[in-house]
Amino acid sequence: MSIEARLNEVLHTLRAAASKVGRDATKITLVAVSKTKPIQALSEYADSAARTSLPVVYGENYLQEIKEKQPLLSDGSELHMIGPLQSNKVRDAVKFCDVIESVHSLKILELTAKEAARISKRQRVLLQVNIGRDEKKSGFAQQELAEALAVCEKLSKDLQVEGLMTILPYDDDPEASRPHFKAMSRLRSELIAQGYGIYFHNHTILLSMGMSDDFAVAIEEGADIVRVGTAIFGERG
Numbered sequence: 138m139s140i141e142a143r144l145n146e147v148l149h150t151l152r153a154a155a156s157k158v159g160r161d162a163t164k165i166t167l168v169a170v171s172k173t174k175p176i177q178a179l180s181e182y183a184d185s186a187a188r189t190s191l192p193v194v195y196g197e198n199y200l201q202e203i204k205e206k207q208p209l210l211s212d213g214s215e216l217h218m219i220g221p222l223q224s225n226k227v228r229d230a231v232k233f234c235d236v237i238e239s240v241h242s243l244k245i246l247e248l249t250a251k252e253a254a255r256i257s258k259r260q261r262v263l264l265q266v267n268i269g270r271d272e273k274k275s276g277f278a279q280q281e282l283a284e285a286l287a288v289c290e291k292l293s294k295d296l297q298v299e300g301l302m303t304i305l306p307y308d309d310d311p312e313a314s315r316p317h318f319k320a321m322s323r324l325r326s327e328l329i330a331q332g333y334g335i336y337f338h339n340h341t342i343l344l345s346m347g348m349s350d351d352f353a354v355a356i357e358e359g360a361d362i363v364r365v366g367t368a369i370f371g372e373r374g
Contacts, residue, residue, distance in 0.1 A: 138371070139181075140178065140181045140182050140185055140369060140370060140371075141181070141184075141185035141188070143368060143369050143370070143371065144182065144185050144186065144189075144191075144369055145189075146368070147167070147352075147365055147368050147369055148167075148189065148191070150352070150353050151165060151167065151352070151353070151356060151363070153353070154352075154353040154354075154356040154357050155356055157357060158356070158357050160356070164361070165356060165360065165361060165362070165363065166192070166194060166361065166362045166363070167191065167192075167194065167363060167365060168194045168195070168196040168217055168219070168345075168362060168363065168364045168365065169182050169186075169193075169194065169195050169196065169365065169366070169369050169370070170195075170196040170197075170198075170219065170348070170364050170365060170366030170367075170369075170370075171195045171196065171197060171206075171366070171370065172196075172197050172198040172199060172202060172220070172366065173202070174370050176205075176206055176209050178370055179195060179206065179209075179210065180211065182195075182369065182370070183210075183211045183214060192215070193211060193213065193214040193215065194214070194215045194216075194217060195210070195214065195215070195216050195217065196217045196218075196219040196238075196364050196366070197216065197217070197218060197219065197220070198218075198219060198220025198221075199220060200218075200226045200229050200230060200233075203216065203218065203229070203230075203233050203234065204229060204233055207233045207234075215235045215236065216233065216234050216235050216236075217234065217235065217236040217237075217238050217364075218230050218234040218236070218237045218238060218239060219238045219239055219302075219364055220239060221239060221241075221275055222237065222239050222240070222241065222245055224244065224245065224248055227245060227248040227249055227252055228252050230249070230252075231249060231252040231253050231256065231258065231260050232252075232256065235261060236261045236262065236263070236299070237249060237260060237261070237262045237263070238262070238263040238265065238302040238345055238362075239263075239265050239275070239302065240262045240263065240264055240265060241264075241265040241267075241275035241276045241277065242275070242277070243284070243285060243288060246262075246264075246285060246288055246289065246292070246296070247288065247292070249262060249295075249296065250292035250295040250296050251295075253295040253296065254294070254295045258295075259294070259295060259296065259297050260295065260296055260297065261297045261299055261338075262296055262297065262298055262299065263298070263299055263300045263301060263302040263343070263345055264277055264282065264285055264286075264289075264298065264300075264301050264302070265277065265301075265302045265303065265304070266278075266279065266282070266301050266302070266303050266321065266324070267303070268303045268305070268317050268320050268321050268324070269303070269305045269306050269317050271305070271306045273306075274304055274305075274306070276303065276304070279324055282324075282328065282333075283333070286298075286328075286333050286336045289336050290336055293336075297338050298336060298337050298338060299337065299338045299341075299343050300337065300341075300342050300343030300344055300345060300361065300362070301321065301324070301325065301342060301343070301344055301345070302344075302345035302346065302362075303317065303321055303345070303346050305317050305346075305351075309350075311350055311351035311353070311354045312354065314347070314351040314354055314355070315354050315357075315358060317346075318346055318347070318351075318354060318355050318357075318358035318359070318360065319358050321344055321346055321358070321359070322344065322358050322359040325342045325344060325359070328342060329342065343361040343362060344359055344360050344361050344362065345360070345361070345362035345363075345364065346360045346362075346363070347360045347363040347364070348363070348364050348365060348366070349365050349366055349367040349368035349369075352364075352365055352368075
């Protein structure tokens, strides 16, 4: 199946999930996770997206791939860092990425602001939350977010905080993800009720959650950004 055919299937699922809960599908950002895929596949995706007037947003996990691909991307496209971010990779992440979704600790937060200031950039970021309490996953615990947002306020000249991101433990059943997605939506509501919405861009807390197997469930539970790779590009070789 071609990338265009897969994309059309993904968009059909996305729109159906949004319609089911009365949401506007055009307000949901589709991040095409292109890790390990050649630049030709990314170009094919960009052409297919353009035919449906879809913004072209890529998600990459590895800085080496980002450095190789970013200069070759089509004009107007956007690149999100979604993989684990080590301290020694922050400089390149800030240089090459439009959005860093995987800011998972105070140290990475502060280093990101430092590198953004160094090149006079206001870096767009999301705070990664370990909502599933998975020891194998990075991210802030829910009780750590207040401190993180206080730091964000101090660094607001260099950081534009746009929302929260989570990566869940894998499960064959998409419905197994629903309680975690509900917890993320509940966390957003609690942060807004407690007055923390002012620390986010436009006082809006975007949620990045859901991947190929469970993005429809994520949309039903409030996802604003979904990260879909295999369903668009096929299995990794």
